Amino acid sequence: FRKTILCFFILLTFNSCKPDKAEPEFLLRTALLVNEEHTWYKAFVYFSQILEERSKGRIKVEVYPSEQLAKEIEAIRLIQADVIDMTTTGSTLTNWFEVATFCELPFLMQDSTDMNRYINGPIGKLMEEEMINKSGLRSLGHFERGPRHLTSNRPIRHPDDLDGLIVRVPNVPSFVTLWKALGAKPTPMAFSEVFTSLQQGTIEAQENPFALINNAGFAEVQKYLNLTGHVISWVYPVIGEKQFQRLPPDLQKIFLLAANDMQAYEHHLFLENEKEVQNQLKAKGMEFIEVDKDAFQQRCEEAIYNSLSPEMKKIYDQLKVE
Ligand code: 2Q2
Numbered sequence: 001f002r003k004t005i006l007c008f009f010i011l012l013t014f015n016s017c018k019p020d021k022a023e024p025e026f027l028l029r030t031a032l033l034v035n036e037e038h039t040w041y042k043a044f045v046y047f048s049q050i051l052e053e054r055s056k057g058r059i060k061v062e063v064y065p066s067e068q069l070a071k072e073i074e075a076i077r078l079i080q081a082d083v084i085d086m087t088t089t090g091s092t093l094t095n096w097f098e099v100a101t102f103c104e105l106p107f108l109m110q111d112s113t114d115m116n117r118y119i120n121g122p123i124g125k126l127m128e129e130e131m132i133n134k135s136g137l138r139s140l141g142h143f144e145r146g147p148r149h150l151t152s153n154r155p156i157r158h159p160d161d162l163d164g165l166i167v168r169v170p171n172v173p174s175f176v177t178l179w180k181a182l183g184a185k186p187t188p189m190a191f192s193e194v195f196t197s198l199q200q201g202t203i204e205a206q207e208n209p210f211a212l213i214n215n216a217g218f219a220e221v222q223k224y225l226n227l228t229g230h231v232i233s234w235v236y237p238v239i240g241e242k243q244f245q246r247l248p249p250d251l252q253k254i255f256l257l258a259a260n261d262m263q264a265y266e267h268h269l270f271l272e273n274e275k276e277v278q279n280q281l282k283a284k285g286m287e288f289i290e291v292d293k294d295a296f297q298q299r300c301e302e303a304i305y306n307s308l309s310p311e312m313k314k315i316y317d318q319l320k321v322e
Helices: 002-014 039-054 072-080 091-095 098-103 112-120 122-135 173-181 191-200 210-215 241-246 249-283 293-306 310-321
Strands: 026-031 059-064 086-089 137-139 148-152 166-169 185-188 205-209 224-231 234-240 287-289
Touching (some): 026 072, 039 059, 039 234, 059 249, 072 091, 072 137, 072 234, 091 098, 091 173, 098 122, 098 310, 112 122, 122 137, 166 173, 166 191, 173 185, 173 293, 205 224, 224 293, 234 241, 234 249
Parallel strands (some): 026 059, 026 086, 166 185, 166 205, 224 287
Antiparallel strands (some): 086 234, 137 234, 148 205
16 A cells, blocks of 8 residues: 555656556646536646647646645645646735736726736736746636626625625635625635535635536525626636746647647637526526625725735736726
8 A cells, every 4th residue: 555655656756657658758737626517627628638639649638627636726836846737827826926916806807808908918928927937837828717706695785795704715815805895704715625614604605707606516505696796817727837848849839839729729618608607507596696896896995905015006006097
């Protein structure tokens, strides 16, 4: 048994325990937080297929869903330690560099037009540089997400209704600032712990886009889908920079082109899925609640702005006037 464990760790660390001909030259392990039904998972499976084909079997990608391999923060650390290779991440990177906060800053972006302007503008460039320099990750494009909404077991129409509601948030400082300012009790927690915590009542609410709410089965433990739309965001599929640099130039080229195709593939699935997934949530018994969005925005805007460093305030001001 000990030998098996040892072998497993050696496998993780050195890619192969006893090399044989069937082994790919590069095995890339991917930790995802979503399950097999989500567009990110499907996109990575597609990526793995086209990469294997185009590299003639030299690159192989393994995709692990539902945080089985690692929770988001751990996945980042394991990539940095060169133990695994890829994941999806975004504003969680605020824990490494501050500008990542703009991936998911509450009430900043209005729609996907704003989003694409940010991603393709100076802020997106800066983010990708910081990602490499401060967190050792290379962006492979971006996946657009639907707006985040609050789910709960009592309807929330106005911030006054929150009244100490225990809301799970990802490990991202701006989310804590937001829900505190609104009068809730934000509790940072890894995504894979949310379902059970809702079931057991250690948290009372959570917030995510329709697709992820549906994907994680939250309709089983949450009755109301309060249409707060407080965050519009994207995530980056990423690979460790060290791992990327290890690929020879011909494979790097194949890799980056395949990553572009993965992004296009995911975007198509995302657009298709956004329409469908709301019906599914309603069919599962969730009640959609209209909220006073202005009241939400007004109550938290100042707190969010004040939580930014002077440098980030400058960027924020610029983004607002553009
Ligand atoms: O709720 C979650 O954990 C995700 O939807 C997060 O928003 C996502 O992982 C980002 O925090 C990306 O870093």
